[in-house]
Amino acid sequence: MYISRHATTEFRLCCHTMLAPLFLLLYLTGHTLARKAPDVVCVVINLKYVQCSWDGPAEGNCSFSSRFFENKNFRECCTYVSKNNTRTGCDQTYDGLATKRFNTFYTKLVCSNNSFEHPHELKKKVKLNPPFNLTVLNGSDGNLWFYWNHSALTCGASEVRYRINNYKWETSSPRDGKNSHCINLPSSSSLYELQVRTTMWSDCGGSDFWSDWSKPVFWGSMRENNSTEVNHGVMSVWTSVYSAIGAAIFILLVGLLVYHERLRIIPIPIVPKPGPKFDNILKHHNVEDWLRISKPLNQGFKANFNDLACSVREYKQVVLSESENSDGSTSECLSTSCSSASSILLVPSKEEEDSV
Structure with missing residues (x-):
C-alpha cells in the first residue's frame, strides 16, 4: 500500500497532539504526589503549651506556625524539636489553654516552598504531667493512706496502682477530684509500692490521654531472705479457701449423720408455767373428756353394783x-x-x- 508523505506528517502531528496532554497530566500528578502533606499531630501538654509533631522530609527543614480560631494571623514557632538535625516538632506556648482548647486550632507547615494547613480539635487532646508530692502514711485508724498533688487542681481524675512484695499490680478505678487513696489494714511485714496517674475529668471536657505514672513511693519492709519471705496476700487467700472447705465438710458430715439417723435434732418448745389458770381448769372441767377415751371403755371403769358401807371401829x-x-x-x-x-x-x- 502506498502512503503519501503528507499522510505520514499528519499522523505524526496527531500523535504529538494526543501525547502532549498525557505527558502534562503525568507531570502534574507526579508533582502533586511529591507535595503530599505530612501528618501533623498536636497535643496540649499540662495546659501550658501545644506540642505538634510531624514526619519531616528527608531533605531540608520545615517552618511551623499556628493560630487559634479567634486569631487571624499565624504565629511562628518559638521552640523547635529536632531529631538528627531535622525539625520534627514544635512547642508553642499559649495562655489560657484550659479554655482555648475548646476552639479549633490551625497549623501551617511550609516545606520546600510547599505550604500545608491543618485544622485540629484539642478538646480531648490533653496530657497532664505526672502527679507530684507523693506521701504515704499509716493513719491512726490502722489503714494506709496515700496522698498526692497534680496540676489540674479542680479537673483531675486519678488512678492508683499498688503492689505488695513486687508481685502483680492492683489498680483502683478512676476517681474524680480525689487526691487520696486508702489501703485497709496493711501488713507491716510486707513492702507496698504505690504509683498514681491523672487525666482530665469528664466534666471538664475529658481527655484521650493519661499522664505518665508518677515516681513510686514505698511503705513497709520485705524480708531479704527469699526462703523465709511470706506473701501475706496469697496466705490470706488460702486461709479463706481452707475455711470454706472446712465449713463445707462439716455441713456434709452433719447431713450424713442426720440421714443415717445417727443424729436427730428435735426442737423442744418452752413449756409455759401453768399458774392459777391450770387449777381452775381442773376444778371446773372434766379432764377425762379431753383424753378421747371410747365410751364403752370409760364405762368399764365404773362399778355396776351397790354395797352397804360398813365403818370399822375398835372393840x-x-x-x-x-x-x-x-x-x-x-x-x-x-x-x-x-x-x-x-x-x-x-x-x-x-x-x-x-x-x-
Whole structure:
C-alpha cells in the first residue's frame, strides 16, 4: 500500500497532539504526589503549651506556625524539636489553654516552598504531667493512706496502682477530684509500692490521654531472705479457701449423720408455767373428756353394783356381873352389826372363872 508523505506528517502531528496532554497530566500528578502533606499531630501538654509533631522530609527543614480560631494571623514557632538535625516538632506556648482548647486550632507547615494547613480539635487532646508530692502514711485508724498533688487542681481524675512484695499490680478505678487513696489494714511485714496517674475529668471536657505514672513511693519492709519471705496476700487467700472447705465438710458430715439417723435434732418448745389458770381448769372441767377415751371403755371403769358401807371401829372388853346374868351362866356376846357404832365383846368375870 502506498502512503503519501503528507499522510505520514499528519499522523505524526496527531500523535504529538494526543501525547502532549498525557505527558502534562503525568507531570502534574507526579508533582502533586511529591507535595503530599505530612501528618501533623498536636497535643496540649499540662495546659501550658501545644506540642505538634510531624514526619519531616528527608531533605531540608520545615517552618511551623499556628493560630487559634479567634486569631487571624499565624504565629511562628518559638521552640523547635529536632531529631538528627531535622525539625520534627514544635512547642508553642499559649495562655489560657484550659479554655482555648475548646476552639479549633490551625497549623501551617511550609516545606520546600510547599505550604500545608491543618485544622485540629484539642478538646480531648490533653496530657497532664505526672502527679507530684507523693506521701504515704499509716493513719491512726490502722489503714494506709496515700496522698498526692497534680496540676489540674479542680479537673483531675486519678488512678492508683499498688503492689505488695513486687508481685502483680492492683489498680483502683478512676476517681474524680480525689487526691487520696486508702489501703485497709496493711501488713507491716510486707513492702507496698504505690504509683498514681491523672487525666482530665469528664466534666471538664475529658481527655484521650493519661499522664505518665508518677515516681513510686514505698511503705513497709520485705524480708531479704527469699526462703523465709511470706506473701501475706496469697496466705490470706488460702486461709479463706481452707475455711470454706472446712465449713463445707462439716455441713456434709452433719447431713450424713442426720440421714443415717445417727443424729436427730428435735426442737423442744418452752413449756409455759401453768399458774392459777391450770387449777381452775381442773376444778371446773372434766379432764377425762379431753383424753378421747371410747365410751364403752370409760364405762368399764365404773362399778355396776351397790354395797352397804360398813365403818370399822375398835372393840373393848365388857365384864358382865351376876346381876346382869341371872341364870348364873357365863356367856359371851359379840356384836357384829354393821349399823352399830362399835363392836362389844362380853367375857366372864374373874370370880366366875374361879368357880368354874
